[in-house]
Amino acid sequence: MTDDIRLCRTFQTAPAAVPKDDSAKYLVSALESEGFQAPDWLVPDMEDGTAPDMKAEGLENTIELVPEYEFSGEIWPRVEWSYEDEEYCEKGRDQIDRLVAEIGDEIDGVVVPKVGRLEDVERAAEVVAEAEAEHGYADGSIGLSIIVETGRARSDLREIAKFGADSRLTALIFGPVDYAAELGGRNLGDGMPRWDGLLEALSNEASAGDLLSIGGPFDDLFKERAGLTYYNADAYADQVEHEAKLGLDGSWSLYPKQTIQANTIHMPTxxxxxxxxxxxxxxxxxxxxxxxxxxxxxxxxxxxxxxxxxxxxxxxxxxxxxxxxxxxxxxxxxxxxxxxxxxxxxx
Amino acid sequence: MTDDIRLCRTFQTAPAAVPKDDSAKYLVSALESEGFQAPDWLVPDMEDGTAPDMKAEGLENTIELVPEYEFSGEIWPRVEWSYEDEEYCEKGRDQIDRLVAEIGDEIDGVVVPKVGRLEDVERAAEVVAEAEAEHGYADGSIGLSIIVETGRARSDLREIAKFGADSRLTALIFGPVDYAAELGGRNLGDGMPRWDGLLEALSNEASAGDLLSIGGPFDDLFKERAGLTYYNADAYADQVEHEAKLGLDGSWSLYPKQTIQANTIHMPTxxxxxxxxxxxxxxxxxxxxxxxxxxxxxxxxxxxxxxxxxxxxxxxxxxxxxxxxxxxxxxxxxxxxxxxxxxxxxx
Amino acid sequence: MTDDIRLCRTFQTAPAAVPKDDSAKYLVSALESEGFQAPDWLVPDMEDGTAPDMKAEGLENTIELVPEYEFSGEIWPRVEWSYEDEEYCEKGRDQIDRLVAEIGDEIDGVVVPKVGRLEDVERAAEVVAEAEAEHGYADGSIGLSIIVETGRARSDLREIAKFGADSRLTALIFGPVDYAAELGGRNLGDGMPRWDGLLEALSNEASAGDLLSIGGPFDDLFKERAGLTYYNADAYADQVEHEAKLGLDGSWSLYPKQTIQANTIHMPTxxxxxxxxxxxxxxxxxxxxxxxxxxxxxxxxxxxxxxxxxxxxxxxxxxxxxxxxxxxxxxxxxxxxxxxxxxxxxx
Incomplete structure (x- = not known):
C-alpha cells in the first residue's frame, strides 16, 4: 500500500436499466444510499446486469441521473467489451465516448469487462485516452478498471499489473462467473472452486503495481431454511473476510446489505x-x-x-x-x- | 472452450510391453475396450510404464497392433525424453521417427514426457515436424502433447501454452510423481501434496491457449479393509471430481475401471x-x-x-x-x- | 535437486546485537550451538532482529566473533536493504563491504531482505560482486540469498530464479511479515494467510533454478494453557512439515528448539x-x-x-x-x- 490511500472497500454494481416502470429504480436507489449502505465505488452497469434490449436506456439513465445526485464516493460505469468479439468492443467504445462527452466530470473512470491479454487491456486504455482527448479532459483524468474473468487476462495478470503501475489502470476486479465458464469449471455438488491461486495472485500483482484488487460478486443473496427466506449474511461475510485476509482491498456488492458488510469488514476494526x-x-x-x-x-x-x-x-x-x-x-x-x-x- | 470440441475425458496409458507370455496383453486389452471402458485417448506407453529392456518390443507391439484394431478414440503413443539427458531425447527422436514412418496414419500425435522450459518443448515440436516432413505427412497432422512434470515446465507453463496456441501442441498433462521427486516433495504421513496451484494454472493456461488439460495418474488402485482387497473407487472419483471442478478437461487412467469413472465424471450429467x-x-x-x-x-x-x-x-x-x-x-x-x-x- | 547437495535445513537468525550487558549474547549462543541445535545456516541479523541504534554494534559483533568460533555450518549475515528506500540500500552496501573486507573468508554469503523486482536483485548481486572484487576474492566466492517479502519480488519470482540459475544467488527465503503488510493481509481471528500459492511457487522456482527454498519464521514461540507457559512445539512442527511436504529445502528458525525440530524434519527419516x-x-x-x-x-x-x-x-x-x-x-x-x-x- 502506498501513502496515498485510494478506497474501494465496496464495488457496488447497479443495473443501469431494469424492466420496471421506473427503469432507473436500482441506479437511483444506489445514488441515494446513505451511511454504511453507501459504497465507495458505485458502478452503473450497462453490461451483464442490464438486458440486451435495455442497454441504450441504461446509458441514458446513467448520463441523466449521475449528475443529479451528490454521491460522495466514486462513479465507475461498466461498459460492454469482449476480447473475442469486435462487436462488443465497438459498443464499449461508443459507450465510453458518450460517457466522457456527457458526464466526464462526474465519473472517475470506466470498468471494462472480459479483457484478454495485455494487448487487449492496452487497447481499452487507448479507447479511454481517445475519448478523454476528444472531449478536452486532461490526460489520465478518466481511469480504467478491468474485470479479470478470462484465461488470457489471468495468464497475463503480472504483465497487465506492471502496465498498470504507469497508466490509468486503477483496479483489478475478479469475475468468477465468466471465468469458470471459460475454464470449464463445474459445480459437482459442493459449489464452484474459490480459485485461491487467482485471488492470491490478484492481491499480489495489485500490490506490486500499486493497484486496487477487488473480489468477485456473491449472488446467493437469499437463503431458505425452516420455512423462512432470509438474507444470506453469513456466507457473504465469509467470502469478504477471506478476501480481506488475503489483502484484497475491497469486495463486490450486489445489494445494500452486502455493501454494509463489505464496508465494515474492509475498514480497520x-x-x-x-x-x-x-x-x-x-x-x-x-x-x-x-x-x-x-x-x-x-x-x-x-x-x-x-x-x-x-x-x-x-x-x-x-x-x-x-x-x-x-x-x-x-x-x-x-x-x-x-x-x-x-x-x-x-x- | 472453443466451438470445436476436442475430447480427452480419459487419457489411458497402457504399457506397450510387459514381461508376460503375451507382452502386448495390456495394449491389446485397451485397444479392444468397449462402452464406458473405452478411453478417449489411448496412450501406448514406451516410457515409465515399460521396463528398460522391453522398450524396443513395446515399440514393435505398438506399430504392429494399433493398425489391427478399429479403436474409435485417439491414439497417442508416449515416447522417451528428458530435458536433462540427451540420451533419452535421442531415443525419443528415433521412436517418433519410427511411429510416424510406420503408423503415421493411425496415430493422432505423440506424448513427450519430462520436458523442460519452452525451448525444450519447441525442440520436441521440431522433432515431430521433421518426422512428419520426412515421411510425407501434411504439416500439423501429427500432434504433440506434453507431460508437465518438471520445475522448468511448470515455471514456463504460460509461455509453453502461448506457444501451444499456434502450434501442434494439443494437451498439457500433469505428471505428479516425477514432479514431486524433482521438487523434493515428501509424504509425511498424510499423502503427497495435491499441488493445487499447479492444477489451477494448468486449467487456466490450457484455456488461454486453447489446449486440453489433463490431471495426473492415481496409482493406489486397490484398497484393503476388513480382510477384503477391492478397487479404490472413492479415492479416484474424488481426485477426478476435483480436477473436473477446476475445469480440467480430462483425467489420467491406468485401469479400465478408472476409465469408466473418468469418462462419466467428465461428461455432462x-x-x-x-x-x-x-x-x-x-x-x-x-x-x-x-x-x-x-x-x-x-x-x-x-x-x-x-x-x-x-x-x-x-x-x-x-x-x-x-x-x-x-x-x-x-x-x-x-x-x-x-x-x-x-x-x-x-x- | 542436483547431485551436488547443498544443505539448508535450518536458516537460524540470531540478532547481532541486543540491549543486554553482553550485546552478542544470542549470536555467541548460536555460534556455540551443538548437536541438533546447530543450524545448517547461521544468520547474524543486522536487519529487523536488531534495533536501529544497535545495528553498528551488531556489525562489529559479527566481524569480531564469527572468526573466533569453529562453526561447522554456513555463515550468512543479513544486512539492510529496501527496494523502495535508497537509504537502506546504502547501509546494506556499506555492511556488505565491511563484512567481505573483514571476514570474507569466514562467510558463505550475505542475505539481502526486501528486494523488489529482478532489477533490484541484480543490483544487490552487483554490490556483492563489487565488494568481492575490491577485496580480492574470486568471482562467485561470496553468495547472495534473498528474502522474498514484497509484491514485486513475488511477481518476478520466476525471472529472479532464472537469473539465479547462473549467478551467485543461492537461496530464496520467504518473509511473511513484511509480505502480509505490503499486500494488506489481515488476521481476522483465524490467523494470517499461509500464502499457499507463494510457497508452491517458491518450491517450484527454486527447483527450476537449482536454488534452495526456505520457509518463513514462526514467532509464536510460547503458548499458555491451564496456567502453564510452554514451548509451542506442535504449531512449529506443523508449519515445518507443511514446508517439507511442498519440497522446501529448509525452514527458518528463531530459537534453538526450533532448530532441533527443523533439522529433524528436513532430514530423511x-x-x-x-x-x-x-x-x-x-x-x-x-x-x-x-x-x-x-x-x-x-x-x-x-x-x-x-x-x-x-x-x-x-x-x-x-x-x-x-x-x-x-x-x-x-x-x-x-x-x-x-x-x-x-x-x-x-x-
Whole structure:
C-alpha cells in the first residue's frame, strides 16, 4: 500500500436499466444510499446486469441521473467489451465516448469487462485516452478498471499489473462467473472452486503495481431454511473476510446489505485502530524524549513496522473524509479524534 | 472452450510391453475396450510404464497392433525424453521417427514426457515436424502433447501454452510423481501434496491457449479393509471430481475401471444436459417469436450465457459421434434425440 | 535437486546485537550451538532482529566473533536493504563491504531482505560482486540469498530464479511479515494467510533454478494453557512439515528448539533411509548379476526412480559430513555405515 490511500472497500454494481416502470429504480436507489449502505465505488452497469434490449436506456439513465445526485464516493460505469468479439468492443467504445462527452466530470473512470491479454487491456486504455482527448479532459483524468474473468487476462495478470503501475489502470476486479465458464469449471455438488491461486495472485500483482484488487460478486443473496427466506449474511461475510485476509482491498456488492458488510469488514476494526493509534502516540513520545531505541510494548518499531500502524490510521482518515457518517458510527468519538490529530511522520 | 470440441475425458496409458507370455496383453486389452471402458485417448506407453529392456518390443507391439484394431478414440503413443539427458531425447527422436514412418496414419500425435522450459518443448515440436516432413505427412497432422512434470515446465507453463496456441501442441498433462521427486516433495504421513496451484494454472493456461488439460495418474488402485482387497473407487472419483471442478478437461487412467469413472465424471450429467437443452429450446422459441429481451426462467440470456448452454450440448454431441454406446447408455433416448437435433446458433 | 547437495535445513537468525550487558549474547549462543541445535545456516541479523541504534554494534559483533568460533555450518549475515528506500540500500552496501573486507573468508554469503523486482536483485548481486572484487576474492566466492517479502519480488519470482540459475544467488527465503503488510493481509481471528500459492511457487522456482527454498519464521514461540507457559512445539512442527511436504529445502528458525525440530524434519527419516539404502543395495546386486530388467520389490527401477533413492542417501551423507553428531544420534550405526559405503552409480 502506498501513502496515498485510494478506497474501494465496496464495488457496488447497479443495473443501469431494469424492466420496471421506473427503469432507473436500482441506479437511483444506489445514488441515494446513505451511511454504511453507501459504497465507495458505485458502478452503473450497462453490461451483464442490464438486458440486451435495455442497454441504450441504461446509458441514458446513467448520463441523466449521475449528475443529479451528490454521491460522495466514486462513479465507475461498466461498459460492454469482449476480447473475442469486435462487436462488443465497438459498443464499449461508443459507450465510453458518450460517457466522457456527457458526464466526464462526474465519473472517475470506466470498468471494462472480459479483457484478454495485455494487448487487449492496452487497447481499452487507448479507447479511454481517445475519448478523454476528444472531449478536452486532461490526460489520465478518466481511469480504467478491468474485470479479470478470462484465461488470457489471468495468464497475463503480472504483465497487465506492471502496465498498470504507469497508466490509468486503477483496479483489478475478479469475475468468477465468466471465468469458470471459460475454464470449464463445474459445480459437482459442493459449489464452484474459490480459485485461491487467482485471488492470491490478484492481491499480489495489485500490490506490486500499486493497484486496487477487488473480489468477485456473491449472488446467493437469499437463503431458505425452516420455512423462512432470509438474507444470506453469513456466507457473504465469509467470502469478504477471506478476501480481506488475503489483502484484497475491497469486495463486490450486489445489494445494500452486502455493501454494509463489505464496508465494515474492509475498514480497520475499533481494536485495530485503538492499537495502532496507541503505538504511534507512544512512538511520537519516544521521539520527543529522544530515546534512541524505539521499542514499544516489547516490539521494536522500525520504519516498516511504523508504516503498518500508519496505514491503519490513513485508511480511517480516508474513510472519514468521504464517509464521516460511517466513521462516526463505527468508532468512539475520542478515538476518532485521536486518529484525526495524530502526527504521522517517522523521522 | 472453443466451438470445436476436442475430447480427452480419459487419457489411458497402457504399457506397450510387459514381461508376460503375451507382452502386448495390456495394449491389446485397451485397444479392444468397449462402452464406458473405452478411453478417449489411448496412450501406448514406451516410457515409465515399460521396463528398460522391453522398450524396443513395446515399440514393435505398438506399430504392429494399433493398425489391427478399429479403436474409435485417439491414439497417442508416449515416447522417451528428458530435458536433462540427451540420451533419452535421442531415443525419443528415433521412436517418433519410427511411429510416424510406420503408423503415421493411425496415430493422432505423440506424448513427450519430462520436458523442460519452452525451448525444450519447441525442440520436441521440431522433432515431430521433421518426422512428419520426412515421411510425407501434411504439416500439423501429427500432434504433440506434453507431460508437465518438471520445475522448468511448470515455471514456463504460460509461455509453453502461448506457444501451444499456434502450434501442434494439443494437451498439457500433469505428471505428479516425477514432479514431486524433482521438487523434493515428501509424504509425511498424510499423502503427497495435491499441488493445487499447479492444477489451477494448468486449467487456466490450457484455456488461454486453447489446449486440453489433463490431471495426473492415481496409482493406489486397490484398497484393503476388513480382510477384503477391492478397487479404490472413492479415492479416484474424488481426485477426478476435483480436477473436473477446476475445469480440467480430462483425467489420467491406468485401469479400465478408472476409465469408466473418468469418462462419466467428465461428461455432462443427465441433469446438466436436460437443463441446457431446455434453455436453448426456450431461447430458440423466444427468437422465433421475436420477443426482444431474452429472459429464460428468470435468467437473462446474453451471448456468454448462451455459450455455456451450447457447450454442454456440443460436448455430448462430440461424445455421441465417437462413443454412441456411452451416450445411449447414459442419457434417456428422448433427451439425447433433442440434444442431437437442436439449433445451436445465437443470432 | 542436483547431485551436488547443498544443505539448508535450518536458516537460524540470531540478532547481532541486543540491549543486554553482553550485546552478542544470542549470536555467541548460536555460534556455540551443538548437536541438533546447530543450524545448517547461521544468520547474524543486522536487519529487523536488531534495533536501529544497535545495528553498528551488531556489525562489529559479527566481524569480531564469527572468526573466533569453529562453526561447522554456513555463515550468512543479513544486512539492510529496501527496494523502495535508497537509504537502506546504502547501509546494506556499506555492511556488505565491511563484512567481505573483514571476514570474507569466514562467510558463505550475505542475505539481502526486501528486494523488489529482478532489477533490484541484480543490483544487490552487483554490490556483492563489487565488494568481492575490491577485496580480492574470486568471482562467485561470496553468495547472495534473498528474502522474498514484497509484491514485486513475488511477481518476478520466476525471472529472479532464472537469473539465479547462473549467478551467485543461492537461496530464496520467504518473509511473511513484511509480505502480509505490503499486500494488506489481515488476521481476522483465524490467523494470517499461509500464502499457499507463494510457497508452491517458491518450491517450484527454486527447483527450476537449482536454488534452495526456505520457509518463513514462526514467532509464536510460547503458548499458555491451564496456567502453564510452554514451548509451542506442535504449531512449529506443523508449519515445518507443511514446508517439507511442498519440497522446501529448509525452514527458518528463531530459537534453538526450533532448530532441533527443523533439522529433524528436513532430514530423511530412519525408515526413508533404510528403504532407499535397501533399494540401492538390491539394485547393485541385480546389476552385478546382469539381470536385464531391474525390478525391485515389484517396482521397476528406471533412472528417475534410482535418483530419488540416491538423493536420500546423498542428503544423509551431506549432513554426516558437517554434522556427524546428528546422523550418529538419529540413525542406527549399522544403517549409517551402509549409507556411507554404498555405490551410487546407475550405470
Amino acid at each position: 475499533p481494536e485495530e485502530l485503538e492499537r495502532d493509534v496507541h503505538k504511534i502516540e507512544r512512538f511520537n513520545e519516544a521521539k520527543r524524549e529522544g530515546t534512541g531505541a524505539v521499542t514499544i510494548d516489547g516490539q521494536m518499531v522500525d520504519e516498516a513496522t511504523f508504516k503498518t500502524f500508519r496505514n491503519t490510521v490513513q485508511q480511517v482518515r480516508a474513510i472519514d473524509d468521504t464517509r464521516p457518517a460511517q466513521t462516526e458510527d463505527y468508532y468512539e468519538a475520542a478515538l476518532l479524534e485521536r486518529a484525526r490529530e495524530l502526527e504521522l511522520s517517522y523521522r | 443427465p441433469e446438466e444436459l436436460e437443463r441446457d437443452v431446455h434453455k436453448i429450446e426456450r431461447f430458440n422459441e423466444a427468437k422465433r417469436e421475436g420477443t426482444g429481451a431474452v429472459t429464460i426462467d428468470g435468467q437473462m440470456v446474453d451471448e456468454a450465457t448462451f455459450k455455456t448452454f451450447r457447450n454442454t450440448v456440443q460436448q455430448v454431441r462430440a461424445i455421441d459421434d465417437t462413443r454412441p454406446a456411452q451416450t445411449e447408455d447414459y442419457y434417456e433416448a428422448a433427451l439425447l434425440e433433442r440434444a442431437r437435433e437442436l439449433e445451436l446458433s445465437y443470432r | 530412519p525408515e526413508e533411509l533404510e528403504r532407499d539404502v535397501h533399494k540401492i543395495e538390491r539394485f547393485n546386486e541385480a546389476k552385478r548379476e546382469g539381470t536385464g530388467a531391474v525390478t525391485i520389490d515389484g517396482q521397476m527401477v528406471d533412472e528417475a526412480t534410482f535418483k530419488t533413492f540416491r538423493n536420500t542417501v546423498q542428503q544423509v551423507r551431506a549432513i554426516d559430513d558437517t554434522r556427524p553428531a546428528q546422523t550418529e544420534d538419529y540413525y542406527e550405526a549399522a544403517l549409517l555405515e551402509r549409507a556411507r559405503e554404498l555405490e551410487l552409480s546407475y550405470r
